[in-house]
Amino acid sequence: MNDRRGTWRRWIWRGVLLAELAVIGGLAWRRWNSPAVPLPDLRQYHDSQTADELQALLESPPSRDPAAWRTLADACLAYGHYAQADTCLEQAWRLDPSRDTAYQRGLCDSRLGRLDKARGWFEKVADDSGGLLSARAWYQLGRLALRREEAAAATEAFRKSGEFYWPAVYQRAKLLVRGGQAAEAGPLLEQLMGQHRDDLRVWQLRGRYFEALGERDQADRAFDRSLRGFVSLGLDDTELYLRPIRKKYGFVRDYGVAAETQRKSSDGAPARALVRRMLADPLWQNAYLTVNQDLAELALRADDVDAARQLIDRQFTQQLYPSSKAWELRGDLAARGNEWQGAREGYLHALEINPANGGLETLLVETAEKLRQPKVAAQGKQRSLLQAGMEMYRRNEIADAGGLFSQLLDDAPDWYQAWYYLGECHRLRGDQESAIESFEACLARNPDHGRARRSLTRVVGNRPKAAP
Secondary structure, eight states: OHHHHHHHHHHHHHHHHHHHHHHHHHHHHHHHHSOOOOOOOGGGTSOHHHHHHHHHHHHSOOSSOHHHHHHHHHHHHHTTOHHHHHHHHHHHHHHOOOHHHHHHHHHHHHHTTOHHHHHHHHHHHOOSSOOHHHHHHHHHHHHHHHHTTOHHHHHHHHHHTOTTOHHHHHHHHHHHHHTTOHHHHHHHHHHHHHHOTTBHHHHHHHHHHHHHTTOHHHHHHHHHHHTTOBOOOOSOHHHHHHHHHHTTSHHHHHHHHHHHHHHHHOOOHHHHHHHHHHHHOTTGGGSOTTHHHHHHHHHHHTTOHHHHHHHHHHIIIIIOOOOHHHHHHHHHHHHHTTOHHHHHHHHHHHHHHOTTOTHHHHHHHHHHHHTTOHHHHHHHHHHHHHHHHHHHHHTTOHHHHHHHHHHHHHHOTTOHHHHHHHHHHHHHTTOHHHHHHHHHHHHHHOTTOHHHHHHHHHHHHHSOOOOO
């Protein structure tokens, strides 16, 4: 009986031992097939929450799911951890050598400066299918060729990117103009004008195109129009690819959730909770640069004035990032306490950093009225009118802009900036005599106004000569 019991015990122990060996072997096989991702010291680069989330991702990598490896690579790429992204993409490629993974590997290698390897990956994706991924790959190949100063190869790659991949169309047109083949760039510029009519770079390129053709008047008109343009055509699609990924992690993600909740339901509780976490985070200075002031603005909207003040104070004293938004929020905080002089100083600093923020003029008028400074308030209203006119001018709403400048000058004729812009409005509408009068009025008040002097010289030079 005892011998039978001893035999059974030995068999049980052998079974347990075999099971343990099988588990150990399985883990070893999994480890062998799932290489560890090299971990940087994430807390040197991120706030605590973002660092912990990325750490958890990197410490528990997926084993056999290529899509999950690509997602992990995206997170590393978005936050600049390229060595880690490289490891993840190598594993994703081994499991599933897809075109998406090849494109990601090209992006990673180009950021690491391995241009030949990057070119090899993009070449695996680039084909004649006409698909978006292929167009992007050809575009990246063109940019790599530009970095090697191979203009012909770059032009060909941009051509293969397609007639409707607008960054590539722009690059082709620019290379043709620079390469002495301006006439061939004409159809491409017409395509760009149809899609990005207000883009300042397109108008500047159009000016250089006419210059190359010897059409000086057309070139001048194009350069004029570029002054009333803005950037609508993005030439670096890599950042457009990575920016949304950053919004999936840490305080940046939670800020978006809290802001949306507050916008939809006026519920400030999520914002207040998030602000408390930010204030308690010892690594708050490693957060994405604008998060601190974004959360201060959110706290102020949620009526958490003390928390907003703490965030803004430490942005000035510790983060040393006195942005226009931070000064504006400092002004808002002072206004909440009826400290109108402090509010005015905050708004003035904000306006000095960002003169295009027309809303600050309105706030400055309000503070002047609170301080019982009617002359200052009147000047603020005039500046607000000037700013509104300039915005219309930049949007190419010439007639409406001219009306605002005229309205301002009826009450305050010493605003030389308004005289200059009114002259430009007259010039663009073909009223040369009125343009000359306006430019001369500007120069009478500010003789050093260089743009007015140049515009006056141009208009006088273009004035039709009287018949003998």
